[in-house]
Amino acid sequence: MQISTTPSDAAVPDERLAGILAEPGFGTHFTDHMFTVEWTPEKGWYDARITPYGPLTLDPATAVLHYAQETFEGMKAYRHADGSVWTFRPEANADRMVRSSHRLALPVLPADEFVQAVDALVQVDQRWVPDASAPGAGEKSLYLRPFMFASEVFLGVRPSQHVTFMVIASPAGSYFKGGAKPVSLWLTEEYSRAGRGGMGAAKTGGNYASSLVAQQEAIGHGCDQVVFLDAEEGRYVEELGGMNMYFVHQDGSIVTPATGTILEGITRSSIIDLAGKLGHRVEERRISIDEWRDGIASGAITEVFACGTAAVVTPVGRLLSRSGEVPSATGDDEGGPVTATIRQALVDIQYGRADDTFGWMHRVV
Numbered sequence: 053m054q055i056s057t058t059p060s061d062a063a064v065p066d067e068r069l070a071g072i073l074a075e076p077g078f079g080t081h082f083t084d085h086m087f088t089v090e091w092t093p094e095k096g097w098y099d100a101r102i103t104p105y106g107p108l109t110l111d112p113a114t115a116v117l118h119y120a121q122e123t124f125e126g127m128k129a130y131r132h133a134d135g136s137v138w139t140f141r142p143e144a145n146a147d148r149m150v151r152s153s154h155r156l157a158l159p160v161l162p163a164d165e166f167v168q169a170v171d172a173l174v175q176v177d178q179r180w181v182p183d184a185s186a187p188g189a190g191e192k193s194l195y196l197r198p199f200m201f202a203s204e205v206f207l208g209v210r211p212s213q214h215v216t217f218m219v220i221a222s223p224a225g226s227y228f229k230g231g232a233k234p235v236s237l238w239l240t241e242e243y244s245r246a247g248r249g250g251m252g253a254a255k256t257g258g259n260y261a262s263s264l265v266a267q268q269e270a271i272g273h274g275c276d277q278v279v280f281l282d283a284e285e286g287r288y289v290e291e292l293g294g295m296n297m298y299f300v301h302q303d304g305s306i307v308t309p310a311t312g313t314i315l316e317g318i319t320r321s322s323i324i325d326l327a328g329k330l331g332h333r334v335e336e337r338r339i340s341i342d343e344w345r346d347g348i349a350s351g352a353i354t355e356v357f358a359c360g361t362a363a364v365v366t367p368v369g370r371l372l373s374r375s376g377e378v379p380s381a382t383g384d385d386e387g388g389p390v391t392a393t394i395r396q397a398l399v400d401i402q403y404g405r406a407d408d409t410f411g412w413m414h415r416v417v
């Protein structure tokens with residue numbers, strides 16, 4: 053893919069950038085450039101370009117605004133102590149976007165072109181990758197958001213004949229403001245996120261749109277996040293709105309819900325490998341809400357945590373529902389030791405402080 057680059061003449065000045073990178077927050081500041089490539093059935097992918105970051109002008113009849121035909125990805129670039137910049141398993145994001153795109157009847161962007169696009173934007177905007185090695189800098193990174201959408205101007209219902217793929221980037225600090233404090237969960241018994249044959253396994257905005265009212269309910273009940281059960285029986289734990297779940301057992305085994313209707317996280321899959329290496333038996337299987345409740349009561353479940361690119365690994369505390377409360381396995385103030393060990397092992401690889409024994413890191417700069 054041939055990429056043309058138009059440098060920004062309104063790039064954020066160094067001094068202001070230093071202020072942003074000191075306290076990046078999440079998803080509020082954007083880098084100086086963006087990547088765009090377009091597609092039609094006749095031309096395939098064409099006109100790949102990096103241009104100054106800025107608003108899009110869309111016709112009000114642009115298909116995505118009406119029928120939500122879109123997919124997206126979430127990944128990060130990390131700066132190592134020697135100044136080099138790396139992404140984490142970018143081919144896994146590329147492959148997942150291919151799977152999501154199949155489900156949403158969008159065209160396939162070849163995995164190598166996806167990685168090339170992300171690399172090109174990170175290279176152009178490399179000064180936006182925060183330095184995480186300074187003492188007290190915390191876990192900062194450059195969050196990358198590739199996305200693809202139906203950009204044809206047409207109100208008929210059929211797969212779009214014009215599609216746009218873009219990559220934008222945003223410096224990120226810790227995702228949850230409270231740091232590594234356990235998140236409290238609201239168990240929604242009214243709403244489900246995905247059903248058999250639906251799009252639960254695709255990373256698409258519609259899944260998030262459908263999760264918001266349940267998330268609102270969670271906040272209304274004083275909880276941080278919502279957790280969904282399977283749509284068929286309302287019995288098996290699926291995932292949070294945007295994070296997968298893990299249950300640590302007293303015998304050292306760790307269990308994560310089996311896939312099918314959940315979104316298969318790259319963090320989830322990396323933890324399967326990492327935890328195995330750390331000596332845990334890892335099981336991918338169904339886990340019912342009763343098993344969770346009883347496991348906490350009996351002590352068989354010793355830790356619960358959630359995982360995803362944005363927040364990496366975050367301990368789960370109490371679980372609230374209409375039928376009562378399941379207390380936190382580890383108290384309200386801290387997570388457990390297995391959660392902390394797995395989290396540390398993962399971020400140490402991402403920030404280049406531990407050997408990349410799985411070959412997950414991809415050098416960009």
Ligand SMILES: *Cc1c(COP(=O)(O)O)cnc(C)c1O
Nearest residue numbers: 294295296315317318319360361
């Ligand atoms: C993106 C996402 C996750 C986490 O996936 P990662 O690849 O680990 O970031 C989990 N659940 C949903 C619904 C998601 O969209």
